[in-house]
Amino acid sequence: xxxxxxxxxxxxxxxxxxxxxxxxxxxxxxxxxxxxxxxxxxxxxxxxxxxxxxxxxxxxxxxxxxxxxxxxxxxxxxxxxxxxxxxxxxxxxxxxxxxxxxxxxxxxxxxxxxxxxxxxxxxxxxxxxxxxxxxxxxxxxxxxxxxxxxxxxxxxxxxxxxxxx
Amino acid sequence: xxxxxxxxxxxxxxxxxxxxxxxxxxxxxxxxxxxxxxxxxxxxxxxxxxxxxxxxxxxxxxxxxxxxxxxxxxxxxxxxxxxxxxxxxxxxxxxxxxxxxxxxxxxxxxxxxxxxxxxxxxxxxxxxxxxxxxxxxxxxxxxxxxxxxxxxxxxxxxxxxxxxx
DNA sequence: CTGTATGTTCAGAACATACAGAACATACAG
DNA sequence: CTGTATGTTCTGTATGTTCTGAACATACAG
Numbered sequence: 001x002x003x004x005x006x007x008x009x010x011x012x013x014x015x016x017x018x019x020x021x022x023x024x025x026x027x028x029x030x031x032x033x034x035x036x037x038x039x040x041x042x043x044x045x046x047x048x049x050x051x052x053x054x055x056x057x058x059x060x061x062x063x064x065x066x067x068x069x070x071x072x073x074x075x076x077x078x079x080x081x082x083x084x085x086x087x088x089x090x091x092x093x094x095x096x097x098x099x100x101x102x103x104x105x106x107x108x109x110x111x112x113x114x115x116x117x118x119x120x121x122x123x124x125x126x127x128x129x130x131x132x133x134x135x136x137x138x139x140x141x142x143x144x145x146x147x148x149x150x151x152x153x154x155x156x157x158x159x160x161x162x163x164x165x
Numbered sequence: 166x167x168x169x170x171x172x173x174x175x176x177x178x179x180x181x182x183x184x185x186x187x188x189x190x191x192x193x194x195x196x197x198x199x200x201x202x203x204x205x206x207x208x209x210x211x212x213x214x215x216x217x218x219x220x221x222x223x224x225x226x227x228x229x230x231x232x233x234x235x236x237x238x239x240x241x242x243x244x245x246x247x248x249x250x251x252x253x254x255x256x257x258x259x260x261x262x263x264x265x266x267x268x269x270x271x272x273x274x275x276x277x278x279x280x281x282x283x284x285x286x287x288x289x290x291x292x293x294x295x296x297x298x299x300x301x302x303x304x305x306x307x308x309x310x311x312x313x314x315x316x317x318x319x320x321x322x323x324x325x326x327x328x329x330x
Numbered sequence: 331c332t333g334t335a336t337g338t339t340c341a342g343a344a345c346a347t348a349c350a351g352a353a354c355a356t357a358c359a360g
Numbered sequence: 361c362t363g364t365a366t367g368t369t370c371t372g373t374a375t376g377t378t379c380t381g382a383a384c385a386t387a388c389a390g
Contacts, residue, residue, distance in 0.1 A: 002286045005279055009295065012275045019268040021186045023378075034298065037291030042337070052380045057338060078388070079336065088297040103184040110177040114170055121167045126202035130174065132253040133199065139323045146326075158304045161311075188348075207367070217350045222368060243358070244366065 009035045010049070025051055026059040030068065030084065039072040039081030067094040089155050093148060100144045108137050174200045175214070190216055191224040195233065195249065204237040204246030232259040254320050258313060265309045273302045 010031040017027025028049055033040060040048075045056045060082055063069045068091050072081040085091040115134045118127050147154045175196040182192025193214055198205060205213075210221045225247055228234045233256050237246040250256040280299045283292050312319045 002283070002290050005283055005286060005290055008279045008282075009276070009290075012272060012279065016268070016272045019186070019272075021184070025378080034294060035290055037294045053336095054338075054340090054381075055379055058379090061338085088294075088301050092301065103181070107177060107181045107184075111174070114173045114177065117173075118167070118170055121170060125167050125170055125174075125200055129199060129202045129253075136253050136257065139326055142326045143323075158308075161304055161307045190348080218366095219351075219368075219370090220349055223349095226368085 006032070006035055023059070023062070025049075025055050026062045029056060029059045030063055033063075033069055033082060033084035037084075037086075039074065039083040041077075041079040041081045043079075066098050089151070089158075093151055096144060097148055100141075100148075104137070104141060104144065108134075108141055111137060171197070171200055188224070188227070190214075190220050191227045194221060194224045195228055198228075198234055198247060198249035202249075202251075204239065204248040206242075206244040206246045208244075231263050254316070254323075258316055261309060262313055265306075265313075269302070269306060269309065273299075273306055276302060 010028050013031030013034065014024045014028040017030070018024050028051075029045060032045065032049065042053055042056050042060070045051075046053050049056075060069065063082075064071075067085070069082045069084050072083045074081055085094065111130070111134050115127075115130050118125055118130055175193050178196030178199065179189045179193040182195070183189050193216075194210060197210065197214060207218055207221050207225070210216075211218050214221070225234065228247075229236075232250070234247045234249045237248045239246055250259065276295075276299050280292075280295050283290055283295055
């Protein structure tokens, strides 16, 4: 078992999480499940990552809410194990779905409202600037919708992209 | 002057910032510059947003580092004014450029390294899972490269997207 | 039932971040 | 020069987040 490489990946994944607003512990647990590709139970994770059981429990709950891990029951074992979503793109889509819903949709609603009001208002504010922002967010919204509606096609499409030398 | 609508937008932009890992004050200042579309000096921002001068100064510095605002000198006024990048897409590209450089590139480098080592190693880790992750990050890298290399085309392309009803 | 294994929630400690105000730096007017 | 206007950096405090260990809940074996 190549402990050191696992650590490397887990810490990288943790760092990446931090950069994107995901708690470090949560991301490390996720990283562990990704890189080892086998089910882990809480106490094994506690032991492996040297963090408290409550922290692991909370992190797993968080990961479940993003639909990127699932419970696995091993026959003859009372403990609950967790394994990560096996398809990386599927994982990404699940995260996108959640983030769009939690973060993009409310913002878009709010900006649209402001935009509407601004058109009627006596003004003094940059109406077309505001419209530009709304338009940009709309584009994201549409891209996300398209991608999430046609997951298979997106997967196929990205595989056509030129590889960097 | 429509104070209330400005507040609405500024707070929304601040909230959005928080969701994407940008400090709330930084995002609010940015929002103010976006929505009013005219140059502001520090003390005006202090007065308008009711935050300290040091906070505004730091926030402006941060925004400058993302290349989304620029200094403006008004004739006959010693103060430094700031206005935001006038083109929303250009603003987005500038942010993408910075985030890619600061966050994606280092992660990609680290994962690539781990991936190489894993191929040679005695294993026990999920090599193909790791490769899948690397491949996904590569796709992002390529997409970002393409977009940033052909900004005009991207702007043209997104305008073709279907609008939501 | 009862005791043990397992998992979750809670409360406070440790840590990190954000912010205001003070101190400092700079540059210009007179 | 000197004093004032303007901006930046520093420092301590307040606020918020994360993490641990303990308390609590649940479920199963015997």
